[in-house]
Amino acid sequence: MPPLKKTSAKLKSVKPSGKKDENFFELVYEVVRQIPKGRVTSYGAIAACLGTKLSARMVGWAMNGAGRVRPKVPAHRVVNRNGILSGKHHFNPPGTMEKLLKKEGVKVKNDIVVNFKERFWDPVKELGF
DNA sequence: ACCATGACTAGAA
């Protein structure tokens, strides 16, 4: 898991549907799985960890397929840079995200992570990038 | 093939 080799910034041909070309996706999932319980991170941080910090959107898109990946991917620990649960509506019943976070000890107020800055887990720093 | 949209972000106004 730490191997996280830098994928080329290009990261071409990534099909979330049924395809196995997931270089970017798999990497994203890998990082997300490393997020300690009770911590959260941002799309940009993950993107930066992969070297594509300008493409945070792709990280979010990758999360779109998080639900269909084998080991579970704690996508609920990934929020935007403001600590807002921007993707709560993409969960099965909306509210699952918040519920899971609270269950892990992360307080959520009005769809926003409380003390986000302290809860923030930087993959680049923690994984040594 | 072109245009619009999106689980984003950083920087400018």
Next chain:
DNA sequence: CTTCTAGCCATGG
């Protein structure tokens, strides 16, 4: 301080 703009890149009409 808040709001707007421009990049990012895959997907769908």
